[in-house]
Amino acid sequence: MTELLTIESIPQLQEQVRALAKERDAVILAHNYQLPEVQDVADYVGDSLGLSQQAARSDKSVIAFCGVHFMAETASVLCPEKQVLIPDVDAGCSLADSITPGELRDWQAKHPNAQTVMYVNTTAEIKALTDYCVTSSNAVAVVEHIYREHGQDTEILFGPDMFLGAYVEKVTGRPMHVWDGECHVHAGIRPSDIETVRAENPGADFLIHPECGCSTSVMEYVAAGDVDASGVHMLSTGGMLQYAQEHKGDGSTVIMATEVGMMYPLQLAAPDVNFIAANEKASCRYMKMITLPKLRDCLRDMSGEVKVAPEIAAKARIPIDRMVSINP
Numbered sequence: 659m660t661e662l663l664t665i666e667s668i669p670q671l672q673e674q675v676r677a678l679a680k681e682r683d684a685v686i687l688a689h690n691y692q693l694p695e696v697q698d699v700a701d702y703v704g705d706s707l708g709l710s711q712q713a714a715r716s717d718k719s720v721i722a723f724c725g726v727h728f729m730a731e732t733a734s735v736l737c738p739e740k741q742v743l744i745p746d747v748d749a750g751c752s753l754a755d756s757i758t759p760g761e762l763r764d765w766q767a768k769h770p771n772a773q774t775v776m777y778v779n780t781t782a783e784i785k786a787l788t789d790y791c792v793t794s795s796n797a798v799a800v801v802e803h804i805y806r807e808h809g810q811d812t813e814i815l816f817g818p819d820m821f822l823g824a825y826v827e828k829v830t831g832r833p834m835h836v837w838d839g840e841c842h843v844h845a846g847i848r849p850s851d852i853e854t855v856r857a858e859n860p861g862a863d864f865l866i867h868p869e870c871g872c873s874t875s876v877m878e879y880v881a882a883g884d885v886d887a888s889g890v891h892m893l894s895t896g897g898m899l900q901y902a903q904e905h906k907g908d909g910s911t912v913i914m915a916t917e918v919g920m921m922y923p924l925q926l927a928a929p930d931v932n933f934i935a936a937n938e939k940a941s942c943r944y945m946k947m948i949t950l951p952k953l954r955d956c957l958r959d960m961s962g963e964v965k966v967a968p969e970i971a972a973k974a975r976i977p978i979d980r981m982v983s984i985n986p
């Protein structure tokens with residue numbers, strides 16, 4: 659049965675969680691889209707790759723990963739000696755699910771000379787078949803590196819997010835083979851949302867996650883001179899947080915196009931900035947499956963372990979390490 663949370667019960671639960679984390683020698687990591695009461699109890703809040711790197715740096719033997727399954731897998735790949743727990747093993751991701759290992763193998767068979775570039779929002783099995791991983795903040799730098807290293811005519815299979823792929827193609831000016839996967843939450847942030855919110859907030863800066871369905875159209879507005887390029891920032895969630903830290907005290911209005919959970923860390927980082935969500939309905943049901951009672955139970959019972967098989971983990975680590983060495 660779902661445990662109801664109240665203003666009174668939240669601090670009590672948070673105390674229990676903190677005590678259990680100490681007892682279990684656990685570090686608690688929370689993605690930027692997590693519920694506020696989960697973010698508040700975490701040791702670190704951040705973006706998907708940053709959290710896994712934080713996991714690897716931690717001296718704790720247990721990692722309680724408040725995020726979705728592929729993120730916990732990435733933590734397991736980067737720190738195989740640690741025990742990684744997720745409070746709900748069913749917290750999946752529509753984007754990671756949009757390509758299967760069989761589909762990727764078939765695609766690669768059709769393009770035997772291509773380099774495979776995959777977003778970190780993929781399963782460990784997909785990463786094990788990949789040459790280079792990317793995140794939303796370094797995809798352009800990694801692809802440009804591939805053209806420099808492997809030749810300007812290199813064929814690239816890019817996946818699974820088609821909006822991120824279109825963004826990279828636009829910036830590099832080169833076509834790739836792009837998988838037509840998407841994140842249902844970000845794809846739902848449409849050009850019409852941006853048009854409405856722009857009309858209501860003229861001159862506001864835009865923070866846009868490149869997975870968004872509106873990212874292509876915003877780049878077109880910029881190209882047409884309709885939107886000032888200096889006010890548009892294509893950022894990962896970690897990049898958005900950095901923007902907030904740098905603009906604290908500005909008292910400006912800023913439009914944010916990503917999952918709405920991001921509003922909480924942004925507002926904490928810059929309380930005087932008026933952040934506006936481009937689409938208030940853009941909420942990820944998988945991220946919200948992680949709750950305080952589930953986090954407490956997983957630490958108490960040491961349940962929800964995510965362990966990537968060693969042979970897959972060894973292969974999956976290669977494209978992550980390559981990415982980090984190009985763009986740390």
Ligand code: 13P
Nearest residue numbers: 705706707794894895896
């Ligand atoms: P980042 O936090 O890496 O930007 O990823 C966004 C996302 O949608 C994760 O699920």
Ligand code: SF4
Nearest residue numbers: 751752753841843942
């Ligand atoms: Fe996956 Fe999208 Fe949810 Fe992120 S917001 S976890 S990409 S479904």
